[in-house]
Amino acid sequence: MISEVNKFDTLLVANRGEIACRVMRTARRMGLKTVAVYSDADANARHVREADEAIRLGPAAARESYLNIDAVIEAAKRTGSGAIHPGYGFLSENGSFVSALEQAGIIFVGPPASAIAAMGDKSAAKARMANADVPLVPGYHGDNQDDALLFEEADKIGYPVMLKASAGGGGKGMRVVEKSEAFQAALEGCRRESRAAFSDDRMLIEKYLVQPRHVEVQVFCDSHGNGVYLFERDCSVQRRHQKVLEEAPAPGMTPELRQAMGNAAVRAAQEIGYVGAGTVEFLLDADGSFYFMEMNTRLQVEHPVTEMITGQDLVEWQLRVAMNEPLPCTQDELTITGHSFEARIYAEDPDQDFLPATGKLTRFTLDLAGAGLQADQVRLDSGVESGDTVSMHYDPMLAKLIVHGVDRNAALATLNRALAALDVQGVVTNRAFLQRLATHPAFKNLELDTRFIERHEATLFAPRDYSPEDYASAALVGLHQLTQERESASPWDRHDGFRLNAPHTVRIALNDPKLSQSTSETESSLVIVEGRRNAGEQNWHLTVNEQTFRASLIPLTGDAVAITLDGQRRRLQAQQDGNALILADPNGEIRLLWQRMDAVDHGQHEVQASFTAPMHGTVVALLVEAGASVEKGMPLMVMEAMKMEHTMSAPANGQVENFHFKAGDTVSQGDVLLDFAPSE
Structure with missing residues (x-):
């Protein structure tokens, strides 16, 4: 519980990247001293450079640095930090961390541990939502995790189904299973990802709606019993269940539907005694029906689009609620002005199955004046600058490009101009892919659903017809x-x-x-x-x-x-x-x-399959034995980088002669992974 009076003048931000920079900027504006924490990989990162003070946590591996609860608390004590803001990811939804802070007398800028626990276990959360009269998607959320039972439940629900890590979030440990024959392999892959990300491999199964929209509601509660919703965001355009483009408000929402979803979201938050910023995520079907999907008990990556249309600073709201102040606004005082988009700038190559990219950013700038854009139209929340290095150790998101316009068409035009004005060199990014998405006729025409990229793959990845x-x-x-x-x-x-x-x-x-x-x-x-x-x-x-x-x-x-x-x-x-x-x-x-x-060399070159590592990462599993004969397309090994798994498959019929690495080994981009001999 939040104490009667919560006052602090020093804030430690237990995160990295753009969210750490964003939180520290707001905190300084409120007159607070800021403290950053960092791993060896981030010793000269932007969030460290911008902080008033910074403390090393440990080696590059997140479990030895940003996820090290003892090290984070020790950093807070050492710097006299009265509160810790967790950002998103890492410890932001870790109930044990919140409990440890309470014992240490340090304020957690977020919900109580009990609320995190209630929503952290997705199966239990479904039961709580049923009590609060929040609509649910048909599925299995039970404790029995026997493979045969899970297989049986999936058959009962009917394919396609969604496998989801019970303790998960952020697209980790999630797979769509189209048919029963693919269920076991998908279950094993989800469990591997879930164990690696959350140290928990329990699964839940839900009916996969074929063309739903992903609409989420921003909620805020204080310790005085007040709760409001700051309207909704449409996050339907995703890849690998991670959001790519977000917009607010959600297109096509009637006032009645907006109010119904908003009230359901507030009921969900109040059912678990929530305090602070949270997001209740819904699947919105074509007929206007909506179903509770999950609640993220933290600030979301896409919160800036809500800030753009409401004129509210949600990080400031978080800090004031943590200081035991009441919410700054009532529901009737909140209004929507214009339209906003957010595009996530990732260090990845969409044309190579979105493989994460690493390297040095030789240039990272946004030329607003040259593109004829105003500062109030465009915002770049970035955790990097020119000269920074993008490593293999963390999420590949570099920045968020947020734009605002008087309506959806105006905001979309501004987004395209801003993407074109973003100058990134040295590291491959998804900027061009974002432009293809934002200019796609179906996206302009509001043909939105969570499989948008899959449905339009042929046009999104087709060679451009150059003039x-x-x-x-x-x-x-x-x-x-x-x-x-x-x-x-x-x-x-x-x-x-x-x-x-x-x-x-x-x-x-x-x-x-x-x-x-x-x-x-x-x-x-x-x-x-x-x-x-x-x-x-x-x-x-x-x-x-x-x-x-x-x-x-x-x-x-x-x-x-x-x-x-x-x-x-x-x-x-x-x-x-x-x-x-x-x-x-x-x-x-x-x-x-x-x-x-x-x-130009006009000679003919024989094309040969190359089994070199496409990125820095870790070998997760070898799926065949050395010497095995394989068919084209058969999975051979699994790599993990930037929290996501990538499967390497046979390019042709042939034989795996030898593996150069074993499970658990770290590899660098360009390392030869295995020797492969194609059949005659």
């Missing part, structure tokens, strides 16, 4: 780079040939990597651009498939460029990564490989 203007723009960026590197006042210093009375001509081969991967004839994906510039001229004459452009390029701030083709000017973010050209504008991203024609 001659796109190829000309990319070629011009490459030509500009060449001239910057190679031109000199003296002809004797040139490296691209000496000429008399002849124009400077360069031929560039541009290749769409997606198209070349999808065709056996690599040459068919090549486009040749011939660039010619007469002596003394700044303009280029470009020829693309017999179409000629008069072109020029002017560098702007950062990596922005102004490209003019036959008098039509475009503003683009232009990046060059090795032989890759990446151009972005509000319409999407152009990504092409390029080479000068005298450097």
Whole structure:
């Protein structure tokens, strides 16, 4: 229970990344001293640099640092911190942590341990929700975890079903099972993920609704018996059961449905004696029926969209409630203004099955002024800056891009402009994928459900149909780079040939990597651009498939460029990564490989399967024996990185000759994992 008077002047934030930075900024605005904690992997992280004081917790592994309850409490005592904000993830929903803080006399900025326990066990939570008259999805939430019984219950419910870790959250330990034959393998995979993430492998089973929307309600309660809902968010666009795009308010909500869901969410919170910020998640069916899914007993990653439409600072609300103050607003005082989107910027490669990426961020900036955007329209909550390193140890989310507009269409247009203005270099991200999502006709037309990405996979991952203007723009960026590197006042210093009375001509081969991967004839994906510039001229004459452009390029701030083709000017973010050209504008991203024609190798290359680690991570399981004969597509081994499992499968019929690592081993990106011999 919260004491009669809760006063503190020093706040420790037991988390990392963008949420730690966000909490500390709000705390400082309220006049509080801030303390950060860090692991060895985060010794120079942004949240550490921004804190008034910082304490090392331990090695990079989360269980030895951010999940080490004793170390976190000792850091609070050492710095005189009267309260701890847990952020989200790590210890934010750990009842043992809350109990330990209570014994230590330290305020937990969040709900009591009893509320966390009530919602942490999803099976027990379903029974509590039934008592509170909150609608439930049909399913099995029992204590009997026998494999045969679970299989039987899944058959009773009817496929498809959702397997979920009883103690889980954040998409960990969750699988959709489409048919009974796949149930056992999915059960084993879910249990592995659940044990690794929560030290608990109990499962529950629910009917998987085919086209539901994921709509969640933000609730807030204080210790004086007050409870309100701050409206709803639509989080339907997900991958691997983790949210990608969120928006508020949820499209298509009637006032009656909004009130019914909001009141149900408050009843759910009050049923368990909740205090602080929480989110009650519902599945909304096409007929308007809604079902309780789970309650997150913490602040959510997507809370900024609620802040944007309500004008309220939810972190400040948390701190004031922790100080035993009443809620700042009553239900009648809360209103909705405009529309907001949040896009999660991940270090991952969507075109490689969303594999996490690591590396050094050589550049991470958002050029609002250049994109014609105002500060009140766009907010970037980031845990990284240019020069920071993205490691393999934690969640791959780098930042959240949040936008606001007078309505959904205006907010969506702002989101596309802001994504195009986000300049990220050094680490592969999902920025281009987010643009494809946000510009997809089905998304614009509100055809939303939790399988949106799966249903539109063919179009979301299809090679883009580039225009001659796109190829000309990319070629011009490459030509500009060449001239910057190679031109000199003296002809004797040139490296691209000496000429008399002849124009400077360069031929560039541009290749769409997606198209070349999808065709056996690599040459068919090549486009040749011939660039010619007469002596003394700044303009280029470009020829693309017999179409000629008069072109020029002017560098702007950062990596922005102004490209003019036959008098039509475009503003683009232009990046060059090795032989890759990446151009972005509000319409999407152009990504092409390029080479000068005298450097292009037209020889035929035999394509061979490579079993190198696609990322830094840990080997979880070897699924076949060395020497085993396997068929194409058969799972061979499982890796884990950034809290998610990735299965490596056989690319063809053949034999696994030898594994180079065993379960539990740590591997680096590029390490050879196994020797594979394809059949003749």
